[in-house]
Amino acid sequence: xxxxxxxxxxxxxxxxxxxxxxxxxxxxxxxxxxxxxxxxxxxxxxxxxxxxxxxxxxxxxxxxxxxxxxxxxxxxxxxxxxxxxxxxxxxxxxxxxxxxxxxxxxxxxxxxxxxxxxxxxxxxxxxxxxxxxxxxxxxxxxxxxxxxxxxxxxxxxxxxxxxxxxxxxxxxxxxxxxxxxxxxxxxxxxxxxxxxxxxxxxxxxxxxxxxxxxxxxxxxxxxxxxxxxxxxxxxxxxxxxxxxxxxxxxxxxxxxxxxxxxxxxxxxxxxxxxxxxxxxxxxxxxxxxxxxxxxxxxxxxxxxxxxxxxxxxxxxxxxxxxxxxxxxxxxxxxxxxxxxxxxxxxxxxxxxxxxxxxxxxxxxxxxxxxxxxxxxxxxxxxxxx
Numbered sequence: 001x002x003x004x005x006x007x008x009x010x011x012x013x014x015x016x017x018x019x020x021x022x023x024x025x026x027x028x029x030x031x032x033x034x035x036x037x038x039x040x041x042x043x044x045x046x047x048x049x050x051x052x053x054x055x056x057x058x059x060x061x062x063x064x065x066x067x068x069x070x071x072x073x074x075x076x077x078x079x080x081x082x083x084x085x086x087x088x089x090x091x092x093x094x095x096x097x098x099x100x101x102x103x104x105x106x107x108x109x110x111x112x113x114x115x116x117x118x119x120x121x122x123x124x125x126x127x128x129x130x131x132x133x134x135x136x137x138x139x140x141x142x143x144x145x146x147x148x149x150x151x152x153x154x155x156x157x158x159x160x161x162x163x164x165x166x167x168x169x170x171x172x173x174x175x176x177x178x179x180x181x182x183x184x185x186x187x188x189x190x191x192x193x194x195x196x197x198x199x200x201x202x203x204x205x206x207x208x209x210x211x212x213x214x215x216x217x218x219x220x221x222x223x224x225x226x227x228x229x230x231x232x233x234x235x236x237x238x239x240x241x242x243x244x245x246x247x248x249x250x251x252x253x254x255x256x257x258x259x260x261x262x263x264x265x266x267x268x269x270x271x272x273x274x275x276x277x278x279x280x281x282x283x284x285x286x287x288x289x290x291x292x293x294x295x296x297x298x299x300x301x302x303x304x305x306x307x308x309x310x311x312x313x314x315x316x317x318x319x320x321x322x323x324x325x326x327x328x329x330x331x332x333x334x335x336x337x338x339x340x341x342x343x344x345x346x347x348x349x350x351x352x353x354x355x356x357x358x359x360x361x362x363x364x365x366x367x368x369x370x371x372x373x374x375x376x377x378x379x380x381x382x383x384x385x
Contacts, residue, residue, distance in 0.1 A: 003225055004368050010038065010221030011213055011278065014136070016360045020209035021138045023250035024055040024111030027209070031136040035116045035224060035244040042228040044118035044242070051257045052110035053247040058142075060104035060251070062201035064093050068165055068194035071172070075184050079176035087169045093162065097291040099252060099329055113137075113246035115254045117262075118227060120242070122383075123234045129266035130382055131241040131336070132226060133255060133327050134219030134274040135248030138212030138358075142204030145354035154200070155323055161193035210358045214343065214351060218363070219274035220244045222375060229376070235383040239267075248327060255330035263334060270300065270382060271331040271338035277371040278363040279351035281343035282314065285328060288321035288340070294329050297337035303381045304339060311377060314370045319344045341375055343367065 001009075014021065014031055021027035032048075039046040054060070067089040075082035088103060095102035144154040168190045175183030227242040234240075241262070245254030263269065284304040287295050301318070308316035319342065331338035344350055352358035 003229070003372055004365050006228070007221050007225045007368055007372065008363065008365065010224050011217040011363055012360055014217035014220060015211045015213035019211055021136055021212055022055065022140070022209040023137045023247040024053045024113045025209075028113060028137045028246050031220070032114050032116050032244070032246060035136060035220060038224040039116065039118040039227055039242065042224075042231045044120065044227060044231055046116050046118045049115040049117070049254070049257050049261060051113060051253055053113035053250050053253050054105060054108040055111050055247075055250055056205050057250055058201040058204045059108050060096050061093070062198055062205070063104045063107060064089050064096075065194040065198035065201065068168070069191060069198070071168075072187055072191040072194070075172060075187070079172060083169065083172040083176055086165070086172055090165050090169055093165065094291065099325065099333060105251065113250070113253060115243060115245045115258050117241055117243040117258065120227070120231050120234055120240045122237050122239055124236050126239045126267065127237040128268040128270070129239045129241065130379065131243060131269060131271040131331070132223050132274070132379070133243045133245060133271060134221070134223040135216050135245045135254060135327065136220045137246050137249050138210045138215065139249040139354045140204055140207045140209055141354060141356050142200070142207045144200060144204065151323075157196070161197055164190045164193045208356070210354060210356065211360070212358055213360045213363055214278045214358050215276045215353060216248070216274075218276060218278040218343070218368070222274045222277060222372065225372065226375065226379065230379070235379070238383040245327065252325075252327060252330050255327040259330060259334035259336060263336065269336045270297065271328070271336050272375070272378065273327045273331070273338060273340040274375065275326050275340055276343040276350055276353070277341065278368055279343055280345045280349070280367065282316045282371040282374045283319040283342055283344050284316065285326065285340040285342055286318045286320050288325050288329060290323060290325060294325070294332050296328060296339040299385070300337060300339035300382070303385065304378055307374065307377045307381055311373065314374050316374050317346055319346070319348055322348065341371070341378070343371070
C-alpha cells in the first residue's frame with residue numbers, strides 16, 4: 001500500500017466510518033482510539049492526555065453576550081456593579097480572542113476530551129525535539145460559514161459589536177460618576193449587538209458537526225502516516241512527537257494541554273502543525289490571528305521556502321490566515337517555534353471549511369501526494385539544522 005493510500009484510509013476511517021467528531025463527543029473518542037491503534041501498529045507505544053473541554057468555541061461568546069445584556073439590565077438600578085460586569089466581559093473577550101484563559105471559560109459546563117501521542121527517538125544522540133500536530137475533532141456548520149458573504153458579514157458585525165462592548169465600559173463609568181441620564185438609553189445599541197451575538201452563537205452551537213474529511217482528518221492522518229514512516233527510519237538527531245489532539249475546534253484545549261504538560265521533557269523544541277491538506281495547497285502560514293497577529297517562526301519559514309524552491313513541482317506557497325488560528329498559535333504562545341502546513345489556495349481560500357460539504361469524496365489524492373512530499377522534506381530539513 002502506498003503512502004497516499006495509507007493516508008486515504010485514515011481519512012476515510014475518520015470522516016466516513018466514524019464521521020462527525022465534535023469536541024468531547026463519542027465520535028472524537030472513537031477517533032482517539034483509532035489514532036492510538038494506528039500508532040501501536042506502527043510499533044510505537046501511544047500515550048494519552050485527558051482533560052476537560054467546554055466542547056464549543058461559541059459558548060464563551062454566548063456567555064459574553066449574556067453578560068453584556070445583564071449589565072444593560074442592571075445599569076439603571078446599580079450603575080457601578082453594571083460597569084464592573086461590562087468591564088469583566090470586555091477583558092475576558094480580549095483574553096478569549098488571544099487564546100488565553102479567562103472567566104468566560106470558567107462558568108461553562110465541561111465534558112471529557114483527550115490527546116493521543118507517541119515519541120520516536122532518533123538514530124543518533126537526540127539534540128532537539130520536533131512536534132507534529134494534527135487535530136482529530138470537527139467543527140459545527142453554522143450559518144456564518146455557509147458562504148464567503150456570510151463570513152465577511154459576520155466578521156464586520158463581530159468587530160463592530162466588540163467595539164460597542166469596549167465603548168460601553170467607559171460610557172457606563174462616566175455615566176455613573178456624573179449621573180448622565182442619556183448613557184443607558186444610548187447603550188441600547190450595545191444591548192442589540194449582544195442580543196444578535198447571542199442568537200448567532202445559539203444557532204451555531206445547535207448546527208450539525210461536519211464529517212471533517214479535509215478539516216482535519218487530513219492533518220491527523222498525516223501525523224499517523226509520518227509516524228509509520230519515520231518509526232521505521234528514524235531521523236538522525238531529532239526526537240519526534242506524533243500528536244493527534246482533541247478539542248481544537250473548542251478552545252484549542254488539546255494543544256494547550258499537550259504543551260503545558262510535556263514541554264519540560266523537550267530540548268530545543270519546534271512544532272509543525274498540519275491543517276486541511278486534502279483539497280488545496282500545500283502552503284505554509286506566514287501569519288494568523290483574530291485580534292493578536294501571530295507569525296510563524298522565521299527559521300521554519302525559511303526552511304519551508306527553501307524546500308519549496310528545491311521542489312517546484314510540489315507547488316508549495318506562503319499564505320496568511322485571516323480571521324482564524326491554528327494550533328501553531330498554541331505552540332508559539334507556549335514559547336515553541338512553530339509553523340503550520342495548510343491547504344489554502346494562493347488567494348487564502350479554505351475549501352469546505354466548516355461546511356457540510358467537507359466529506360470524503362472531496363479529497364484529492366494528487367494534492368495529498370504533494371502535501372506528503374512537502375511535509376516529509378520539511379521534517380528532514382529540520383533534522384538537518
